[in-house]
Amino acid sequence: MKVNKAAIYEAADALSNWGRWGAEDQIGTLNHVAAEDIVAAAGLIRKGKVFALGLPLDQKLQSGLFGGRWNPIHTMLATGTDAVAGTQDETVRLRYADDAINLPLQCSTQWDALAHIFLDDKMYNGFDATLVDSNGAKKNGIEHTRNKMVGRGVLLDVARFKGQDALPDGYAITNADLDATAAAQGVEIRKGDFVIVRTGQQEACIKAGDWGTYAGGDAPGLAFETAYWIHQHDLAAICTDTWGCEVRPNETTEANQPWHWVVIPKIGITMGEIFFLKELAEDCAADKVYEFFFCAPPMHIPGGCGSPINPQAIK
Amino acid sequence: MKVNKAAIYEAADALSNWGRWGAEDQIGTLNHVAAEDIVAAAGLIRKGKVFALGLPLDQKLQSGLFGGRWNPIHTMLATGTDAVAGTQDETVRLRYADDAINLPLQCSTQWDALAHIFLDDKMYNGFDATLVDSNGAKKNGIEHTRNKMVGRGVLLDVARFKGQDALPDGYAITNADLDATAAAQGVEIRKGDFVIVRTGQQEACIKAGDWGTYAGGDAPGLAFETAYWIHQHDLAAICTDTWGCEVRPNETTEANQPWHWVVIPKIGITMGEIFFLKELAEDCAADKVYEFFFCAPPMHIPGGCGSPINPQAIK
Amino acid sequence: MKVNKAAIYEAADALSNWGRWGAEDQIGTLNHVAAEDIVAAAGLIRKGKVFALGLPLDQKLQSGLFGGRWNPIHTMLATGTDAVAGTQDETVRLRYADDAINLPLQCSTQWDALAHIFLDDKMYNGFDATLVDSNGAKKNGIEHTRNKMVGRGVLLDVARFKGQDALPDGYAITNADLDATAAAQGVEIRKGDFVIVRTGQQEACIKAGDWGTYAGGDAPGLAFETAYWIHQHDLAAICTDTWGCEVRPNETTEANQPWHWVVIPKIGITMGEIFFLKELAEDCAADKVYEFFFCAPPMHIPGGCGSPINPQAIK
């Protein structure tokens, strides 16, 4: 489809979930997950094997291209070297180490909150964008999802389906690609699913030992039209192994991240990015089971516009 | 039992798990969780109800009593007010909000890593304490647990069992208390369990709107003898709703946090603290089911001596 | 004088320096300092005695009353205990300590930049307030003053003149007080001066070992009418030993910090706060010389709305 500003606003109208779950709703498509879906998803735990999808936070993927984000800063407040030197014995009288971390909420594996993206002057469900000020998000903050990131997870390993280690930068994953991948994998997409799309791009960076412009540069990713696919399938959330889910360069020069303009503010879908999928994907390829129990709790940050996460896929 | 330095070293000898899972083991009692335990725990998901046990990170519980820890600092890197003022339209060409957080890893709901506490010059499994320096923990860091915090959770609601809103400061929960609570609740403690003990202290602070000296002052908590109980039951992890799990004032003045001296460095148990238990405890009291699927992934922080978490209890 | 919103806008009109130094000016009253004033001020260096007016940054004066400011966080990145434990010998091959600090720019002794306060939708010299967004101040940032904080300093020790250790909270220092203090001290106020007013409040906090509500609570300070006095005397800057220069409770309930509404956005005066004056004031009382060379460079923070400083008074 032709992507431009008109297409953005057309999709925004067509796919809007504003009001669908009430005027005060702040979790959007996470409403698609019913209690029985969680119970059913528990049945996918058959091997007792757990995959951690959080990238190590010492990976230096932020290159400064976008928004002044930095790589996580892990600093020590007390150390074993202090302990052994005896500097704690008179004061704390407990030999210990302690530490802190300082990180942008979206600098590595992460959820975007619904407060993260605006369309014109509004965010999801019609709340004013100005409700997100220097004190945080008064509406649509990540805290509303604190017990909502649980359900059925499905991996769509598009790269493997296409027979590639990694899809090339600029490759736009179409609705047909998603359908074909699901079909080839023998997995059905259902209402309330947490769908995770693998492009292989991240693994290529790790293998090369060079993040390059992973954070904000060109990348394979979802085509603009997938906004319709997401809406049609009533997904709970959509996740990828890339920085920003959607293809870059974008399919239009009239807007930056055109898919974002629609899916977060209008569909109200929580988006997961920078998922580490290597181990999970290898296991799925081996046992041909692409569905699993998914549990990816955000940090409980009131007013947060995102959250670092270490999602768990349990088979 | 009489608690003093001699008792600490006696327990350290009696309860040591050094070498039990090999000379290179870095996860300690999390080894107790077998794959089949995870599958069995999945069977506890019967209602599809999820409880978030992470305290909101805007709660100001750090009062500076211990170790220079501070309350989480949540700052904005981009806002909806910027967006509406139009300051992003020419530059980013995407209207968005973005934010960051800076927090001690153990300032709120958290896992202690095995690198957190030393006995003399050593940490769990005999590694030198000096392997934890200003660059982080080269051994026993939290990253080794990134996919290990999954299994059967059991709530021991000692406060409710005792008929109290909150146990008083200084109350030492004994092995007999733990056994009696489990018996009254009709729940069995099994190898590989994540056991969560509720004192009610945290809820009292929240109710009072005053954290006082919650972080490092007097508190109800586990008696020193529970180190034996933990070891005997082959727990995976032990968690409470208090700042430091064990009773304060401590049962001896010869050491600060005597129970810590043993359970982390010698038993090698990962400890959870500052769990928010109100909603889970009310549900357990109502349906009389005190066991659940437990999933509490740490952040993937290489070399971390702890991790903020938002544990999920799923029934 | 009667202070209310009308008085604020009346003063704003009467005292405006917008355009006085050109449409692009971003330093306001610092323009009053001429090169010859700096040369003349050098002549005040007669004893070779230097006073550091920066409060130690480990003083915990921020109590959270205002704006989410925190106390400075000083963390170590490398330590002597690491060095002695030998952990640097193979890697860095240099034994060293290193550290970092994280602090609000106005959490202790500080300059306010002209970008700090707005009147309605504007800041000093008529620039739009929206030019200060999450990326910092595009106009009136502290960087423009990086070599401008040099000149003649004058201490007006109002507390000592009044025979008090500290003026009481709520005491409004009038124009008459300032004139009488200067007269009693035998010092003349001149165009381009950096005038420092001592209330004694800070020393009372230090003596008590309790900062209480120093940061944002009640305090002695400048009366609203001193805006006229400042303008009339063509001061370069005005400084105090209090958190916010002006008296609190404010002289009106119609606005918070009414004097600020005028002096920064309209007069364009850079304001110094939380100056540590004890040693300087004692020396001035002893030698009866209340003028000195003043050098208080801000950090060179492009877009900064303030800066921590350690001002030097040299006699």
Place this chain on the structure above:
Amino acid sequence: MKVNKAAIYEAADALSNWGRWGAEDQIGTLNHVAAEDIVAAAGLIRKGKVFALGLPLDQKLQSGLFGGRWNPIHTMLATGTDAVAGTQDETVRLRYADDAINLPLQCSTQWDALAHIFLDDKMYNGFDATLVDSNGAKKNGIEHTRNKMVGRGVLLDVARFKGQDALPDGYAITNADLDATAAAQGVEIRKGDFVIVRTGQQEACIKAGDWGTYAGGDAPGLAFETAYWIHQHDLAAICTDTWGCEVRPNETTEANQPWHWVVIPKIGITMGEIFFLKELAEDCAADKVYEFFFCAPPMHIPGGCGSPINPQAIK
């Protein structure tokens, strides 16, 4: 001279100032500055022209080569866009912007404290290196210099003297170079001077718009033998426009930064690095006056191992 470990220890013995100013001294060669030197230096203020030698803190010179230092992080706590959106009107009732900075103390223009470098297990004046632990420096911290960075400054523009825009990486500035530069400039080096050496390397980076490996890579700089020159001239402090003062690659492979091993721990000289010298150097070249009043107060950080600064050279 031949540089190796033996030469380091020989210089350490020959140049030691331990005990010279008493067993408790913590400021080292800053003791060379007498009150009369400050008075005399005031006489160098002849034009009323002030040069700010602090590099803008938005320059991204840290590339991660050394010690996990990061570039300064400047974040906003309140903005003009918030103000104009009206989000402060009901709460703070003052329209304002506010901000914070998080930076390694030595990430840009800076003083090294005497606690920064150790020789074996000791720091300056024989204090144990373990007195610098995760809580900061108990001895030799930067706070002791808070009113000591005032005196006569002298620029030695070696690059200009050599007729070069910038000395090449690896060029070791010798004692003869320093003497010849001083002679050519017609300036005498005196006891208690703050000597600033210009290599031009920093300006080359700024001109190229690329910091490359400025922070920790190859650079022109002081030869090891200058340790003797510094000691002989009784300097107060030594500063350069480079990252680490001394030449890189170092003159030996037996130690990293061999000159540092001696000058900080044994001579006890405070070192200034990353000075921005372009404007000052051009003025000195123009008026042929290479001496000036120098005032470079550190932040008042108790226990700090360094401090960011914005030094002022006043002519």
